[in-house]
Amino acid sequence: MNAPVLKIITPVDGSLYAERPLASEADVLKVLQAAKAAQRAWRTSSMAERQKIATAFIDAMVAEKDKVAELLAWQMGRPIRYGHGEMRGFEERARYMIEIAPESLADIDVGPKEGFKRYIRREPLGVCLNLPAWNYPYMTALNAVLPAILAGNTVVMKHSSQTALVAEHFAAAFAKAGLWQDVFQYVNMSHETTDKAIRSGLVDQVGFTGSTAGGHSIMASVAGAPNFPATTLELGGKDPAYVRADANLPFAIENIVDGGFFNSGQSCCGMERVYVHEAVYDAFVEGAVATVNAYKLGSPTDPATTLGPLVRASAAKFVKDQVDEAIRAGAKALIDPKHFPEAREGTAYLAPQVLVDVDHSMRFMTEETFGPAFGIMKVSSDEEAIRLMNDSDFGLTCALWTEDVDAAERIGDQLETGTVYMNRCDFLDPALPWVGVKGTGRGATLSRVGYEHLTRPKAFHLRTKTG
Numbered sequence: 001m002n003a004p005v006l007k008i009i010t011p012v013d014g015s016l017y018a019e020r021p022l023a024s025e026a027d028v029l030k031v032l033q034a035a036k037a038a039q040r041a042w043r044t045s046s047m048a049e050r051q052k053i054a055t056a057f058i059d060a061m062v063a064e065k066d067k068v069a070e071l072l073a074w075q076m077g078r079p080i081r082y083g084h085g086e087m088r089g090f091e092e093r094a095r096y097m098i099e100i101a102p103e104s105l106a107d108i109d110v111g112p113k114e115g116f117k118r119y120i121r122r123e124p125l126g127v128c129l130n131l132p133a134w135n136y137p138y139m140t141a142l143n144a145v146l147p148a149i150l151a152g153n154t155v156v157m158k159h160s161s162q163t164a165l166v167a168e169h170f171a172a173a174f175a176k177a178g179l180w181q182d183v184f185q186y187v188n189m190s191h192e193t194t195d196k197a198i199r200s201g202l203v204d205q206v207g208f209t210g211s212t213a214g215g216h217s218i219m220a221s222v223a224g225a226p227n228f229p230a231t232t233l234e235l236g237g238k239d240p241a242y243v244r245a246d247a248n249l250p251f252a253i254e255n256i257v258d259g260g261f262f263n264s265g266q267s268c269c270g271m272e273r274v275y276v277h278e279a280v281y282d283a284f285v286e287g288a289v290a291t292v293n294a295y296k297l298g299s300p301t302d303p304a305t306t307l308g309p310l311v312r313a314s315a316a317k318f319v320k321d322q323v324d325e326a327i328r329a330g331a332k333a334l335i336d337p338k339h340f341p342e343a344r345e346g347t348a349y350l351a352p353q354v355l356v357d358v359d360h361s362m363r364f365m366t367e368e369t370f371g372p373a374f375g376i377m378k379v380s381s382d383e384e385a386i387r388l389m390n391d392s393d394f395g396l397t398c399a400l401w402t403e404d405v406d407a408a409e410r411i412g413d414q415l416e417t418g419t420v421y422m423n424r425c426d427f428l429d430p431a432l433p434w435v436g437v438k439g440t441g442r443g444a445t446l447s448r449v450g451y452e453h454l455t456r457p458k459a460f461h462l463r464t465k466t467g
Contacts, residue, residue: 006161006188011077011309011348012299020164023187025196031185032202035127035154038182043124043152045180047102050150056177057146058094061138062087067169068138073300075163076134077308077348078263080301089428090138093446094146096430101150104451115465122455124152125230126204129197131218133209134160134311135266141166143434143445144207144232144454149183151454153205157186158197160210162311164188195221198229205230205454209268211368212236212394212439232443232453234268234436236368237396240389241271241425242411244382245279247401251423253287259399259425261292261352264310265319265372269397269419269426272369274376275385281378285356288376289334292352297342309348310371316350319371323353326364331355331375360391368394382411390416395437399425 003021010017023031061068069083078086108120128148132141141157148155159167167186174184189197198206198221206229208218215235222229241256243249260271276284300308310316327333333353337343340351350372358365358375365375379385389398399421400408412420418435421427428434433449436442443453 004190006164008075008162008164009312010074011311011313012074012301014313014347017074018165020188023189023193025193028187028189028193028197029200029202031156031187032127032197032200034182035156035185036202038180039124039126039152039154042149042154042180042183045152047105047150050152051098051101053177053179054094054098054146054150057173057179058091058098060173060176061169062091064169064173071163071165071169072137073308075165076137076266076311077300079305079308081303081305082262086136086138090142093139093428093430094142097147097446097450098150100448101147101451104448105151105455115463117460117462117464119460121458121460122151122451123458124455126153127202128153128155128205128207128454129203129229130155130157131194131206131208131210132157132159132166133268134162135263135268137163137166139428140209140234141170143209143450145170145184147445147450148205148207148454149179151451153454154183155185156203157184158189158194159186161188191217198222199224201226203229205232207232207445209234215441230443230453230456232445233441234396234434234445235439235441236394237268237270237436237440238272238366238368238392238394239269239397239399239425240273240275240392241399241401242379242385242389243274243276243280243284244400244402244404244407245277246403247280248403248423249280249283249287252401253284253291255423255425256399256401257288257291260374261295261307261372262426264308264350265352265374266311266315266370267426270370271399271425272374273365273389273392274374275379275388276376277385278378278380281376285334285354285376288354292335292354293339295340295352297340297349297351307352307372310350311348313346313348315371316348319350319369319373322364322367322369323355323373326355326358326362326375329362330357331362331364332357360388366392382407386411386414390414392416393439396440397421397425
């Protein structure tokens with residue numbers, strides 16, 4: 001019997017791009033046991049050595065940014081002209097997390113008490129199983145992997161089956177950087193084997209980026225583990241934008257459309273719902289349509305392409321079905337698909353779409369779309385916009401477009417979300433925690449707060465005087 005194989009089908013032309021053997025349960029357990037043994041030594045390493053190795057890892061990755069752009073284009077369809085952007089974000093996050101590691105992981109002095117020495121130590125969790133997503137395969141992996149290693153953990157990565165070669169790239173760069181043996185390892189495994197790995201008792205933390213359904217599966221696996229692994233889950237989204245009457249409209253149009261359609265709309269924090277004040281609604285809609293019509297759909301390997309294919313043909317069909325269902329329910333489509341002749345049914349190439357006359361009775365406005373399409377609704381007040389933005393099972397980011405900082409803070413306080421943006425969207429600042437609420441997940445990555453989810457507090461309560 002042939003061993004099971006992982007096959008990467010490229011969205012560029014639907015052909016087989018690469019294949020790799022899937023690890024058996026026994027193979028995975030050996031990897032986890034090696035990670036457990038390596039962590040006992042790695043946790044004793046100095047912060048200076050960890051920072052040195054982490055910096056060398058980043059240097060090695062940045063030196064191969066052209067390779068990154070090519071891997072992204074062929075594995076998940078990102079236009080090659082945008083490939084270097086992922087490495088810029090990767091580098092910014094990594095260098096920031098390296099810089100803040102000593103202070104973030106330092107002992108916490110709780111104050112003097114006569115006759116006692118008291119402090120809180122941040123202790124590494126142990127073995128972290130990292131399960132990144134394919135849509136930003138370098139950055140979603142980096143968010144947890146490098147901070148976990150800096151915190152004294154070891155990491156086993158199981159990357160998305162669509163972008164499995166990224167894990168190999170990580171391993172090669174860590175080897176060049178001189179990382180200790182078995183501190184970072186990767187495996188390609190099935191969902192069933194992943195479940196068994198989590199339940200094995202050898203995994204101390206699971207970091208997952210993916211669908212809400214996937215998050216529920218992870219939690220079921222965690223519930224079956226004997227050692228209560230910690231979890232960080234970054235799941236689905238349906239992120240809204242609100243354009244107030246005082247917004248800089250040309251700036252808002254340009255950025256919201258980019259926030260909704262970059263990466264072919266395949267972003268967890270992409271703009272999928274747009275609420276526009278009635279005073280500027282018509283002008284916003286007109287500008288959004290013109291901006292979308294300026295995109296060039298085509299092969300991601302073509303430097304002229306600004307809108308690539310979705311990750312697979314089934315994803316394109318899902319988006320089209322959601323759009324068509326909304327139109328049958330009364331929505332109006334503003335983009336003529338004939339303007340994008342490269343879109344072909346049965347392939348991953350899909351024409352973008354903007355819908356109006358939409359409402360929250362439509363799946364298109366409540367369920368994650370994850371494609372190049374969004375709906376625009378007219379609102380008459382901040383209060384109406386707040387109600388609609390909060391009318392969601394998800395909560396990753398909300399973007400407010402206004403010239404009034406006080407209004408943005410007032411509105412932001414009322415939003416059920418992990419991040420409130422003003423005059424920007426679809427961006428991660430590594431100084432701020434990346435966190436979601438409701439069905440979008442639990443835990444946080446990046447910032448000092450991210451380190452708290454990769455360590456456990458250990459209290460030291462030492463009586464220094466016994467006489």
